[in-house]
Amino acid sequence: MSEVDTKRPGQIILGWWSQNIGAREAAHARALAARLRRAGPVAVLSEAAVHDLARVLRVTEAAALIRLVQVLAEVREHTSRPLASALGGDPAAMSALRFQRLMRVSDDDLTDALRRAIAMADRRCNVAALGEDMLHWSEKTRSRWCFQYFGAAAPDALKDGADASDEEISQ
Template sequence: MSDDPKSPGAIARGWWRANLGARESAAARALAARLRRAAPMAALCEPAVMELARALHMGPGRADSLVRLVCLLAEVREEDAATLARRLGGSDPTMSPLRFQRLMRAEGDELITLLRRAVGMADRRCNVAALAQDLLYWEEARPRWCFHYFGADAPRDDLKESVK
């Protein structure tokens, strides 16, 4: 993920910090609780969610991605340097390889349910910016999650250029 402060992941991390990250705040706890329980339309009716949509330049065509993003960010309680996939895997995985395979194959509501469980299994801690970036571009992120889960670095795109 890029360190660009205007990247979608960085924007979502800033939103998370301002709206959900400070759990000592009653407003943050209340918003997180509403988002964790929200139906898609209820999540979209939250003013803070629309603030994030504007910051990310997301319109109605990406509403499903926005709802998935905010509902899963509401599950995260603490930032960590490690990505969610790294926290789940490694030499002594928190999530079994079979469960991880199921997560990688999941779509729609099943994907959201399994991702929520994954955040819980990771003690509700992960790299918020990386999670946000991956959720917004899930299809591109899936292969990287496999590398991270098994403790390897994903191949860099610039390696493809040097091979040609």
């Protein structure tokens, strides 16, 4: 089994983000992030780095891949704090009503809604957790985000399966 096979998807995503778009002091990272933020679906899929990520993650659904990289391109700094936690708190970066709308947004509008949310969180969050959530966006993910937003401990049922604990994927 190779090293890639033993890594969680979040760890792979964080490594890819760090190498390709996270180091904004490098011209190539700034340029790729800008292209991904502004690009349409075909232009996103025209980037070799995007296909490198898809190959390692074994992502075959183009829409999920596009959504993932466009959302990641908005993040400027990796922290240990999940995006939902960064949006909540006292004072909250995002109002509870706006957060409720974010949780109800359709898959078609998810990318734009999350990009706006990332901007409200000062473009800082846990890249690994965000990446895994983008790959496995579901009712379970939305429920976990609600607990994170309000700073409450999530039930164990929301922590199992494809979702990892914040400690595991913040490294």
